[in-house]
Amino acid sequence: METNNNERLLLETVNVIKQFRQSDTVVTAVNRANLKVYEGQFTCIIGASGSGKSTLLHMCAGLDTPNNGQIIIRGHNLTNMKPDELARFRGEHIGIVFQSHNLLPQLTALENILLPMTIQRKSRSSYENLLDKLVTTLGLTDRLNHLPSELSGGQQQRVAIARALINLPQIVFADEPTGNLDRANADEVMRLLLQTRKEIGMMLVMVTHDTSLVQHADSVFRMENGELTPV
Secondary structure: OOOOOHHHEEEEEEEEEEEEEEOOEEEEEEEEEEEEEEOOOEEEEEOOOOOOHHHHHHHHOOOOOOOEEEEEEOOEEHHHOOHHHHHHHHHHHEEEEOOOOOOOOOOOHHHHHOHHHHHOOOOHHHOHHHHHHHHHHOOOOOOOOOOHHHOOHHHHHHHHHHHHHOOOOOEEEEEOOOOOOOHHHHHHHHHHHHHHHHHHOOEEEEEEOOHHHHHHOOEEEEEEOOEEEEO
């Protein structure tokens, strides 16, 4: 998907640098990364483990801060936000899917899905229709009262996807969302994620080492030794 319409530019990183200190050495995990993603796009960032792609994704999602550069979402510079302001912004505009699900073990599948809405104190009427649609599309209707320990890995990841989408975010960041699943479950979860993305019309930025997903993407970038280049 190509566009010159800057009004549809949702995510931009400008010369983003992230460094870590290891003993007496400074490691540059992300080296001057520049990225533009437009409304409705599915963007893949591929690369080997340790290439810096997850670090970049976490900064774009507001979970980590760069040492240098800017991260701009919907015209807002995340690097200038205070922690409480950034948390509110994430809750309103961003959904995140992790490789390890990150479900709260003491909550049911339904309670985990609704966690963002509980935190924001949203009324049930504001999300009821979307909730029904998500659990139906993701095949969770008969698993909502189960704890994460009672769900398979694929079901847990579906719950995590529903949780990321329940606040109807414009942008979803996915960090190796199928990395802990077998091939059959990975393919099914990916199919459901892409199907739901199209129905909701959100922008999806995914970090993955699975190059088979590239065929579904509107734009692809490769991360190598901290440097980001278009493919």
